[in-house]
Amino acid sequence: MSRPLLVVDDDTDLREALEEVLRDAGYTVLGAGNGLQALEVLRKEPVPPALVLLDMMMPVMDGATFGRQMRQVDAWRDIPVLVFSASANARQVAEEMGACSYLRKPVDVDTLLKAVAAHKAPEAT
Numbered sequence: 001m002s003r004p005l006l007v008v009d010d011d012t013d014l015r016e017a018l019e020e021v022l023r024d025a026g027y028t029v030l031g032a033g034n035g036l037q038a039l040e041v042l043r044k045e046p047v048p049p050a051l052v053l054l055d056m057m058m059p060v061m062d063g064a065t066f067g068r069q070m071r072q073v074d075a076w077r078d079i080p081v082l083v084f085s086a087s088a089n090a091r092q093v094a095e096e097m098g099a100c101s102y103l104r105k106p107v108d109v110d111t112l113l114k115a116v117a118a119h120k121a122p123e124a125t
Contacts, residue, residue: 003050004028005116008038008066009084010058018053021109022116034058035066042070048079051120053112055105056085056093063090067097080119084112 005027009015012033019029030049032038035058042048052070056063063083070076083094086105094102100119103111 002028003047003121004030004045005120006030006032006038006041006049006052008032008035008052008058008063009055010034011055018107018112021112025113025116027116033060035061035063035069038066039069042073042076048076050080050122051116052079052081053116054081054083054099056083056087056090064093064097067099071098078121080121082115082119 005022007015007018007029009018010033015031015033019031022029030041030045032041054063054067063085067081070079080100081097082101082103083090083099084103084105084107091102101115103115
């Protein structure tokens with residue numbers, strides 16, 4: 001079974017559009033509306049996601065806080081994080097949290113799919 005991707009963004013329309021694009025590309029996708037919801041998704045899932053696509057600016061818990069908390073859990077520490085954000089300082093925050101890549105919003109679909117394919121964790125054999 002392939003590991004899912006986790007899309008974390010408070011913009012419901014954008015998150016659902018990204019989820020649909022990724023599903024159409026053959027991925028299993030989970031979604032969360034903020035960092036706190038994303039932590040809940042990680043706790044519930046029996047298998048960690050192959051990649052987290054993470055927005056930075058969200059209510060309740062922002063992407064940077066989620067990233068720091070995720071890295072504190074051994075089982076989640078090595079999950080690649082691809083940051084996508086419209087924030088001017090998101091690239092710096094992404095580097096500080098050890099994100100594997102950064103995409104500026106609005107995200108081009110082809111660029112997104114290439115980044116996902118390049119950065120998701122390999123499937124366990």
